[in-house]
Amino acid sequence: MSLPWFYPDRVSVAPGDELAIHASAPPGLYHLKISRVGSTNELKSTVEDIVIDQGEIPANVESCGCSWPVVLRFTIPADWKTGYYDLYLAGADGEGTHHFFNLKPGPGKPRARAAIVLATNTYQAYNYWGGANSYAHVEKLMRGEVDAAGSEQEAKGRLSRMRPYAQGLLMPRLGQPRLVNPAPRELGMAAHPATPEWMAEHQPSPYDFSACFVGKWEHAFVCWAEENGVELDYFTDQDLEAGAGILDPYRAVFLVGHSEYWSASARDAIDSLHEAGGNLIVFSGNTAYWKIRWEEDGQVMAVHKWRGESDDPLWGTPEEGRDGTHMWSHPAFGRPEAEMTGLSFLYGGYHRLGLCVGRGSAAYTIYDDKHWALEGTDLYYGDCIGGDIPLVGYENDGCPIRVDRRGLPVPDGGFGVPDDLSIIALAPATLFEDPAAPYPPIVPPGDIAILARIAHGEDNPVNRERLQHGHAVMASFRRGNGEVFNAGTTEWAHGLAAGDPYVDRITRNVLTRFGVPIGAAD
Missing domain, CATH: 2.60.40.10 (Immunoglobulins)
Structure with missing residues (x-):
């Protein structure tokens, strides 16, 4: 050391x-x-x-x-x-x-009309300093002591924040690529995320790409905001443990990139925001997927994930509906994340990652071209945006869909998905790679039996197949006295960083509708 x-x-x-x-x-x-x-x-x-x-x-x-x-x-x-x-x-x-x-701003002193909540719970879940994180024993995997399945058996259900950070995760190496297939895979070739030459030279952990601020999604969004005079107050996930009204003074709150791990108190803060007339802007994917809680005066994060039912000591107690840990969509909690965000990773999945839509266009296809978010974009039904960025990639949220009498997609059920969800654009996504494919897998599939049971009520071959046929969805809906816009993908901020005119104009439309001033820099 x-x-x-x-x-x-x-x-x-x-x-x-x-x-x-x-x-x-x-x-x-x-x-x-x-x-x-x-x-x-x-x-x-x-x-x-x-x-x-x-x-x-x-x-x-x-x-x-x-x-x-x-x-x-x-x-x-x-x-x-x-x-x-x-x-x-x-x-x-x-x-x-x-x-x-x-x-964060001083007590009672919001300076801006909007706030960003940094996804520090997700940072914590991925931090493997000491060896393991909530996914795997990363260092044993990197040393070749165990295979991927073996490393996952040593994932931690409790993580202390009173330790350093793995540096590849917190401070990316120069030139670190994004976690997305940079181009559609060629005929007969295995798909690969990032750049093989860079990966071979630097030998990063597979978890270095998925969380933290510097050089990643939140940083890209903050750069765009500061360059365009959008003032923000900053909070973290853990700040939301302080009380439900902490975000109430703001006209809008941003979640950006990969805001995956949420506590009940954090959900309460967003519920209170909506009741106060505030709005939620989700430029994130896989949002609020896992339910966590903080213990030991906020020093330890409990995150039992797939093993919540068996390993969490609060499972089965009267407190389980609030403080047990598992997927937020687990029916034991009665509070699926789609109630807050409109969408869920359960009905979306990966795009341009490994074999998960490995030859996908990485573009959104526009369907509701009359939606307010598209005003002034010069976009029409069937137009595609963001394929060269890639805009749709890594992790994406969606909902079950059907086609109505107008020929447009509308929500078709889904645990917590609001009936009045307005679907703007779609792209295909899937929760796992085809197990029959002849290529080595890249994307951990998770517990497919649990996913099928939670998403569709029962684990059977039909419902497992349904998990493979998801969609990334761009959408909006009214909630409480406020409104929600959900871009449905982790990669939205990279569209802003690339200067894409459609992503930029949609973002400005959302901010204007939700009362966030643009062009008021100090």
């Missing part, structure tokens, strides 16, 4: 709060650089001559945390702007590691 490793005591702080830094390193003096990361990186402070000693890595550190001593306490200046802040701890040779914190 020759590098300095560290973690802050909190995910999110306000101006005037004190942040404590816990660290372990070869004995010596170190410095900490604090930078705000947005459309530019702004160095805000450097703390010199931090004394650090070597600490131990406890057994089961992924679940128990490091318990390292505090080496620095830092008070956040009152004039620092809300946003994502990178922490870089390094020695005299400049070699170091990164962590982060979020700076």
